[in-house]
Amino acid sequence: MKISVNWLKEYIPVNHTVEEMANKISLTGIESGPVKLGEELTNLVVGHITSVVPHPDSDHLKVCQVDVGESEDIQIVCGAPNVAVGQYVIVALHGAQLPGGVKIKRGKLRGQESNGMICGLDEVGVPTQYMPKEFENGIYVFDEPQTPGDAVYDLLGLKDQMIDIDITPNRADTLGMRGAAWEIGATYNEKPTFTKPELAADKVKDMSDVTVDVAEKKLVPDYLLRELKDVTVGKSPLWMQRRLWNQNIRPVNSIIDAANYVMIEYGQPIQTFDLDKLAAQNLTVKFANDGDKLKLADGEKDLTHNDLVIVAGDQILGLAGVQNSIEATVDENTKNVLVEAGVFDGASVRKTAQRHDLRGDASNRFEKGVDNGIVDEALTRVAQLIDQTTTVKEISNVITGNFTKAEPTIIKGSASHINRLMGLDLATDEIVAILDRLGFNVDVNGDALTVTIPTRRWDMEIEADLVEEVNRIYGYENLPNTLPAGMETRGGYDPKRELANKLRDILLGEGMDEVINFSLLSKQEVEDFNIDNSEFTKLLHPMTEDHEYLRNSLIPGLVRNVAYNQARKNDDLKIFEHARVFQRVTGQDRPSEITYLSGAISGNVVTDSWNTTAQPVDFYYVKGIVEELLAFTNADAEFTFVATSEYENMHPGQTAKILANGQVIGLIGKLHPNYQTAHNVKDTFVFELNVDMLFDLNAKSVKAQTAPKYPSISRDLAILVAKNIENGQIVADIFANGGKYLKDVNIFDVYEGKNIKPNHKSLGYHLEFQNPNDTLTDDEVEKAFSLVKDSLAQKFNVEIR
Amino acid sequence: MSLNDTLKNLRANGIDEAKRAERLQELNDLRVNLLGKKGPITKALRGMKDVPAEERPEIGTLANNVKNDIQAAIEEKMTELNQKLVAKKLEEETIDVTLPATKQTQGTKHILNQTIEDIEQFFIGLGYEVASGYEVEEDHYNFERLNIPKDHPARDMQDTFYLSDELLMRTQTSAQEGRDMEAHDFSKGPLKMISPGVVYRRDDDDATHSHQFHQIEGLVVDKNISMADLKGTLDALCRHVFGADREIRFRPSYFPFTEPSVEVDVSCFNCGGEGCRICKYTGWIEVLGAGLTHPNVLTMSGIDPNEYSAMAFGLGPERFAMLKYGINDIRDFYLNDVRFLEQFKGVN
Numbered sequence A: 001m002k003i004s005v006n007w008l009k010e011y012i013p014v015n016h017t018v019e020e021m022a023n024k025i026s027l028t029g030i031e032s033g034p035v036k037l038g039e040e041l042t043n044l045v046v047g048h049i050t051s052v053v054p055h056p057d058s059d060h061l062k063v064c065q066v067d068v069g070e071s072e073d074i075q076i077v078c079g080a081p082n083v084a085v086g087q088y089v090i091v092a093l094h095g096a097q098l099p100g101g102v103k104i105k106r107g108k109l110r111g112q113e114s115n116g117m118i119c120g121l122d123e124v125g126v127p128t129q130y131m132p133k134e135f136e137n138g139i140y141v142f143d144e145p146q147t148p149g150d151a152v153y154d155l156l157g158l159k160d161q162m163i164d165i166d167i168t169p170n171r172a173d174t175l176g177m178r179g180a181a182w183e184i185g186a187t188y189n190e191k192p193t194f195t196k197p198e199l200a201a202d203k204v205k206d207m208s209d210v211t212v213d214v215a216e217k218k219l220v221p222d223y224l225l226r227e228l229k230d231v232t233v234g235k236s237p238l239w240m241q242r243r244l245w246n247q248n249i250r251p252v253n254s255i256i257d258a259a260n261y262v263m264i265e266y267g268q269p270i271q272t273f274d275l276d277k278l279a280a281q282n283l284t285v286k287f288a289n290d291g292d293k294l295k296l297a298d299g300e301k302d303l304t305h306n307d308l309v310i311v312a313g314d315q316i317l318g319l320a321g322v323q324n325s326i327e328a329t330v331d332e333n334t335k336n337v338l339v340e341a342g343v344f345d346g347a348s349v350r351k352t353a354q355r356h357d358l359r360g361d362a363s364n365r366f367e368k369g370v371d372n373g374i375v376d377e378a379l380t381r382v383a384q385l386i387d388q389t390t391t392v393k394e395i396s397n398v399i400t401g402n403f404t405k406a407e408p409t410i411i412k413g414s415a416s417h418i419n420r421l422m423g424l425d426l427a428t429d430e431i432v433a434i435l436d437r438l439g440f441n442v443d444v445n446g447d448a449l450t451v452t453i454p455t456r457r458w459d460m461e462i463e464a465d466l467v468e469e470v471n472r473i474y475g476y477e478n479l480p481n482t483l484p485a486g487m488e489t490r491g492g493y494d495p496k497r498e499l500a501n502k503l504r505d506i507l508l509g510e511g512m513d514e515v516i517n518f519s520l521l522s523k524q525e526v527e528d529f530n531i532d533n534s535e536f537t538k539l540l541h542p543m544t545e546d547h548e549y550l551r552n553s554l555i556p557g558l559v560r561n562v563a564y565n566q567a568r569k570n571d572d573l574k575i576f577e578h579a580r581v582f583q584r585v586t587g588q589d590r591p592s593e594i595t596y597l598s599g600a601i602s603g604n605v606v607t608d609s610w611n612t613t614a615q616p617v618d619f620y621y622v623k624g625i626v627e628e629l630l631a632f633t634n635a636d637a638e639f640t641f642v643a644t645s646e647y648e649n650m651h652p653g654q655t656a657k658i659l660a661n662g663q664v665i666g667l668i669g670k671l672h673p674n675y676q677t678a679h680n681v682k683d684t685f686v687f688e689l690n691v692d693m694l695f696d697l698n699a700k701s702v703k704a705q706t707a708p709k710y711p712s713i714s715r716d717l718a719i720l721v722a723k724n725i726e727n728g729q730i731v732a733d734i735f736a737n738g739g740k741y742l743k744d745v746n747i748f749d750v751y752e753g754k755n756i757k758p759n760h761k762s763l764g765y766h767l768e769f770q771n772p773n774d775t776l777t778d779d780e781v782e783k784a785f786s787l788v789k790d791s792l793a794q795k796f797n798v799e800i801r
Numbered sequence B: 001m002s003l004n005d006t007l008k009n010l011r012a013n014g015i016d017e018a019k020r021a022e023r024l025q026e027l028n029d030l031r032v033n034l035l036g037k038k039g040p041i042t043k044a045l046r047g048m049k050d051v052p053a054e055e056r057p058e059i060g061t062l063a064n065n066v067k068n069d070i071q072a073a074i075e076e077k078m079t080e081l082n083q084k085l086v087a088k089k090l091e092e093e094t095i096d097v098t099l100p101a102t103k104q105t106q107g108t109k110h111i112l113n114q115t116i117e118d119i120e121q122f123f124i125g126l127g128y129e130v131a132s133g134y135e136v137e138e139d140h141y142n143f144e145r146l147n148i149p150k151d152h153p154a155r156d157m158q159d160t161f162y163l164s165d166e167l168l169m170r171t172q173t174s175a176q177e178g179r180d181m182e183a184h185d186f187s188k189g190p191l192k193m194i195s196p197g198v199v200y201r202r203d204d205d206d207a208t209h210s211h212q213f214h215q216i217e218g219l220v221v222d223k224n225i226s227m228a229d230l231k232g233t234l235d236a237l238c239r240h241v242f243g244a245d246r247e248i249r250f251r252p253s254y255f256p257f258t259e260p261s262v263e264v265d266v267s268c269f270n271c272g273g274e275g276c277r278i279c280k281y282t283g284w285i286e287v288l289g290a291g292l293t294h295p296n297v298l299t300m301s302g303i304d305p306n307e308y309s310a311m312a313f314g315l316g317p318e319r320f321a322m323l324k325y326g327i328n329d330i331r332d333f334y335l336n337d338v339r340f341l342e343q344f345k346g347v348n
């Protein structure tokens, strides 16, 4: 809401610029910005049209003589259809600046001299949708005579200064000028003064044509009406109109304008009805029936049994607190008026307004709450304003549908506790003085404070609210900077995060960049890598098909990154992600969240350069990284790689499960060529490791050993073996038969093809023997080596070469 | 020619030959030829028997000197030739140091994780534990326990991805507060924790919105936690992240789970407070929300608000990183273009 400074001055003295005030209010209460309307406007004056004759060379232009307060009238050519002799109008003189950089210059229009422009409201800065409808297609004409030559700015509010406050939902008390005056007044230590509205006693009659019944008393704590009889609806006075259009409310007539004006003044939405248009005399506030229709100017709304409505018999007058139908709109022919001031449940109003897309000034206020203590007064104020601006014969007493006496809130607190929560040591008097600035009454009893909160601050409930009020008005800038002074604590990560950090550092060291992907995937993506055959977890109301399911693997995200980069010629990629995947057991709603560490490598791992030759990534490069990762887990576990062809989107001949002590903890391998093609990625190898499972493995207990003192003896072994025998099997057998001094087995040659018989391969192994406590003899080694060879020949039918 | 003269001649010739040598081999040959057992000096000394006995010592001395002088000349020349050889080798081995290096690449940590870890390290130093919580959370912890009941208008402010009536993708890392307070044993001292992680909102992705982003929640529960403690802590944080000269200010705000609630601005690190495009000419940049934990939230976690108080704050790593490095589009964090990622090598 925009707080007009001129309006504010009716309640408190204003001694600061609008910029200073906006800044100060932002720091003590509510985020605010300064608004200065029409800063650019110049040379706009009242003109009195003394003569209008048709333009000799135009059908629609007229040549006007206009008194602008100078010794002679000036001539202005005007094309507006509504221009006429005797009108008081807005004249932009030669040199005038209008909004949007428009500059008015004297000149000739079809041969006729024109020394300015007669303006419409929109041409001087009032938005078309907020100006009176009658002037939408023409010049603005003052209702009352004005002094020619006077500046028009104040008359029309064109240069009004305002403070635009952007409230948090708890501070709707400032959605009325009076509440805003309290807030701004507290900031500047000025208490606002208000005049209580009074009605002319001779007009007030105890009468009622209508009866009213509130069916939903809980949702409608207050529902008050007044009838106004024998009214002559006209235009509201200019001072009211200009305040309304500067509040982005279009002036309509003296009744509707008064209602809107009081909403801005008190923050209490007001509705008006043409009493004679009611289909019945019994008003009811109740839930609509499904299928009921709300008639609006631009169509109908289908109501539901959750919508609170006001009905006269069967006639739907409006959605309570949201919007009236056009059934009983007050217009220029209205003779008798019914004015309503009610309070409607915020949640109910919010849902109805949302459901029918009808959020507005009224629903916005009810959603956030209104002051139950001024409903009666606001209703009286409307009647008073209408009486002042319209002819009214009789005003009824308040007709009560429901009324709940608003009681002030009592908050008990203590000065010491408030000080302790602020971290300050204010004297009790100082705290009381601050609360008094807000209009809160305080009873002091030693350290104890009993604070009476007026109903206009319905956000105040507990002592913590007092802490906020005292602290903000005292000034947060006056708070010292301290740190919590309690017992020292040990900070740090949990052990699982420590492990993950260590593993991430290894991958960074391997030259892999870290990525972060979205957790929500498409259906296709969760089907692509459902390695654990877990149930999918779907959002109830996804926004797009791309982000519909919780991810069950990090691989789809990594593949997307590879594709995105390779489409931009970033061909050589080494990336990894550390994040959660979601796996769900059938029958359970909640998925478990499992931390994974996954990587993808594509393209070359060594690039072509002046001194190096390109080396594309292969399985063994990625396996090297994974093995180093596993070594750094410090897990006391046997890790093995077991070939698998069971993953649909992985290469069936270049993929392995990774096992720890026989349990699957991850996978490694090449993406399936078809999957690569479908996703526009070059040859890509991936790995995925379950960090939670790695974390659960027992840690190794490392006992230091001195470096070996005795020399080792080595033997080389060349064998010819069937192609389907895996290196892992051979090595395992060598170790099984190599005796206790066999320390290491390394494969140094793998060859198949020329000179090797079909379906066979030649393998070369380097065996190293060492006795940590003595010098080994050739004899001992030879004995062990023979056993190794014999076993291989027997088990795998190898040929020793 | 007397033996004396012969020796002197041999010396003159030997030194001369050594000086003229061009290769090490010549000098080696010269040494063997002149000074060896079959060399001319040895041979000449065989004539010693013809020399009168009283002259023999003199000749002996001369012969030794001749040998030493020739030896010295050879060695001098050898040193000279060796130095030349080394110089030549060095010249041959000279390389173009401006040629590009053989690549030794370290990976780059994602800038969001660098930002998060920088903040984590700051708080670990102040004795905070890091606890990351669940990404799929119960409505109960994400809303109700934070003083946001079912009909609360604040639920409009954060449209939520629900999995079922009671399960949702957490919309805020504050969801961890209730769980941490429940689990903490206050007899062992205060609860000081930060909870970093991913949160989700039903937002359309654009330059400033993302349906997934990160938050870091901070919570301290103890006797006597105050607004001044909150201000001091966040002041130190902002100086750590944005520079030692920064200041912060509090502005009143509203969150259902804190009372008082504040927005925290940091003085503009770009213009120092003068006003610029980054701070929208105010000199201040909004960086986080904070407050004292609402007594209802403490009570719901079984903590007596009359005995304990708590401060809480929530900040957005995306926002921090965007401000600090001038990143204009939040989507860049999630596209993972390696050229974007690698520019943040070692910034934190």
Ligand SMILES: [Zn+2]
Binding pocket: B268, B269, B270, B271, B272, B273, B274, B275, B276, B277, B278, B279, B280, B281, B283, B284
């Ligand atoms: Zn700046």
